[in-house]
Amino acid sequence: MSHMGYGCLMAVDRDHVLRSAAALLTRKSTATMDEVAKAAGISRATLHRHFAGRDALVRALEALGIAECEAAVDAARLDEGPASDAVRRLVREIESAAGLLAFLYTENQLFEGEAQNEGWSRIDGRIAALFRRGQDSGEFRIDLTPAWLTEALFGLLASGAWVVQSGKVAPKDFHHMIVELLLGGALRREES
Amino acid sequence: MSHMGYGCLMAVDRDHVLRSAAALLTRKSTATMDEVAKAAGISRATLHRHFAGRDALVRALEALGIAECEAAVDAARLDEGPASDAVRRLVREIESAAGLLAFLYTENQLFEGEAQNEGWSRIDGRIAALFRRGQDSGEFRIDLTPAWLTEALFGLLASGAWVVQSGKVAPKDFHHMIVELLLGGALRREES
DNA sequence: CCCATGTGAGACATTGATGTCTCATTCAAG
DNA sequence: CTTGAATGAGACATCAATGTCTCACATGGG
Numbered sequence: 001m002s003h004m005g006y007g008c009l010m011a012v013d014r015d016h017v018l019r020s021a022a023a024l025l026t027r028k029s030t031a032t033m034d035e036v037a038k039a040a041g042i043s044r045a046t047l048h049r050h051f052a053g054r055d056a057l058v059r060a061l062e063a064l065g066i067a068e069c070e071a072a073v074d075a076a077r078l079d080e081g082p083a084s085d086a087v088r089r090l091v092r093e094i095e096s097a098a099g100l101l102a103f104l105y106t107e108n109q110l111f112e113g114e115a116q117n118e119g120w121s122r123i124d125g126r127i128a129a130l131f132r133r134g135q136d137s138g139e140f141r142i143d144l145t146p147a148w149l150t151e152a153l154f155g156l157l158a159s160g161a162w163v164v165q166s167g168k169v170a171p172k173d174f175h176h177m178i179v180e181l182l183l184g185g186a187l188r189r190e191e192s
Numbered sequence: 193m194s195h196m197g198y199g200c201l202m203a204v205d206r207d208h209v210l211r212s213a214a215a216l217l218t219r220k221s222t223a224t225m226d227e228v229a230k231a232a233g234i235s236r237a238t239l240h241r242h243f244a245g246r247d248a249l250v251r252a253l254e255a256l257g258i259a260e261c262e263a264a265v266d267a268a269r270l271d272e273g274p275a276s277d278a279v280r281r282l283v284r285e286i287e288s289a290a291g292l293l294a295f296l297y298t299e300n301q302l303f304e305g306e307a308q309n310e311g312w313s314r315i316d317g318r319i320a321a322l323f324r325r326g327q328d329s330g331e332f333r334i335d336l337t338p339a340w341l342t343e344a345l346f347g348l349l350a351s352g353a354w355v356v357q358s359g360k361v362a363p364k365d366f367h368h369m370i371v372e373l374l375l376g377g378a379l380r381r382e383e384s
Numbered sequence: 385c386c387c388a389t390g391t392g393a394g395a396c397a398t399t400g401a402t403g404t405c406t407c408a409t410t411c412a413a414g
Numbered sequence: 415c416t417t418g419a420a421t422g423a424g425a426c427a428t429c430a431a432t433g434t435c436t437c438a439c440a441t442g443g444g
Contacts (some may be wrong), residue, residue, distance in 0.1 A: 028304055032431065043392045044432095052431070084379065101315070106298040112220055141372075141380045147360050148369050149378055155351030156344060163343045177340050180333075186323070186341055187276065187376030188333045224401065235422045237404095245403070 014050055016040065018037035018064050021057060026103040026165070054065075058107060065104045066119035073126050083134030084183055090127070091157075091179050098161035098174070105158040123148055149182075156182055208232065208241055210256050213249060218295040218357070225249075250299060257296045258311035260289035265318050275326030277374055282319070283349075283371050290353035290366070297350040316342055341374075348374055 020040040024031050031039075033054055037047040051057040072093035078086045094101070104110065110117070124147075131149040134140035140149075160178045164171050209232045213357045216223050216231040223231075225246055240303040240350065243249040264285035270278045286293070302309070316339075321340040326332035332341075356363050 029300055046391060070221050080229045103268060108221055140378045144369060144373060144378060145361060148355060151351050152348060152373055155347045159343050159347030168339050169337060181336060181344055183377050183379050186332045186336060188377050238421055
């Protein structure tokens with residue numbers, strides 16, 4: 001077990017650190033490396049052995065967020081069945097990553113450079129394609145652009161994660177809240 | 193003009209500094225006091241004469257945001273006419289402050305203390321009351337809580353400001369985008 | 385038992401932002 | 415012109431976070 005380098009329980013430790021870092025940074029985005037370490041139950045030295053610095057940590061969180069989003073998009077099978085059902089599946093799959101997403105959403109440091117991670121563009125593209133498919137099939141209205149609907153979805157996910165974390169609404173309402181508002185809006189449907 | 197203390201053009205200067213600070217910090221929330229000063233066209237010394245420190249600057253921005261929100265809520269006359277029209281007026285009135293709102297939205301430092309500015313609670317309460325009025329009158333669906341609709345409105349305003357600033361959609365579409373998604377959702381209405 | 389690896393604790397220098405100071409300059413009122 | 419106030423430029427100390435280092439411990443495999 002000498003030359004294994006990274007592997008074995010290293011991976012789960014690293015993942016655990018990322019999870020707790022995400023949870024902490026979502027609440028307090030200015031948390032110190034020391035606080036992040038304490039939150040993960042390790043020392044600052046060990047944290048620094050896993051991630052070269054704060055920058056590397058945030059990048060790793062971004063990579064994790066992208067991976068989870070992409071996995072959710074895959075699992076939701078966006079091109080099968082009615083577009084609105086695909087949206088429901090997507091929100092369901094992405095729900096567990098919403099906290100992490102909310103953190104990354106506020107970390108505009110990630111987007112100010114001209115070289116933003118292409119993973120986001122790919123995810124944006126796939127979700128926008130879903131909305132476009134819904135428009136083409138006549139399910140969705142065409143006066144709201146796919147790009148805006150995609151952005152609004154992420155915004156609502158972040159708002160939802162935030163409002164759940166603040167305790168204002170129950171976690172079990174997360175999916176219904178977001179899907180119903182995004183698809184149906186606040187107005188009552190006409191009783192036909 | 194010796195003993196006037198603060199007044200006269202001091203006020204407009206202070207306001208101008210706040211505006212440019214908001215515009216800059218919305219794009220780069222980690223901007224230095226020096227960058228903020230440069231963005232406002234003044235020196236760091238002068239900036240520091242207006243605001244004791246970075247903290248005071250952020251607090252002043254929060255106060256400005258609260259004031260503009262409250263003014264928008266007043267101007268929108270939330271308790272007159274159909275609730276959906278009131279929502280449209282509210283978004284219209286609040287549009288010019290959306291950039292500032294988007295910045296404050298990501299500044300979770302403002303909300304982590306137990307003593308969050310009561311201005312927000314008051315605004316939240318007034319907007320939630322509007323949604324509740326719409327539910328009571330039968331305009332709005334009742335399965336989405338007023339608290340969530342309020343939070344979602346702010347989330348969509350932030351997303352809208354962000355997507356406009358990134359150039360993905362035109363500023364003139366801001367109002368339509370947000371109001372239509374919030375009220376009507378992505379689904380096409382049945383042709384009755 | 386012995387050793388190697390991972391870890392925690394802590395010391396230390398570095399760095400970048402910040403807050404405070406002084407001083408020369410500008411500008412408008414008198 | 416004179417004067418006073420506000421400003422810009424810059425020097426300076428401070429401070430908190432960071433990155434790097436060493437050393438002791440303990441744990442598990444040989």
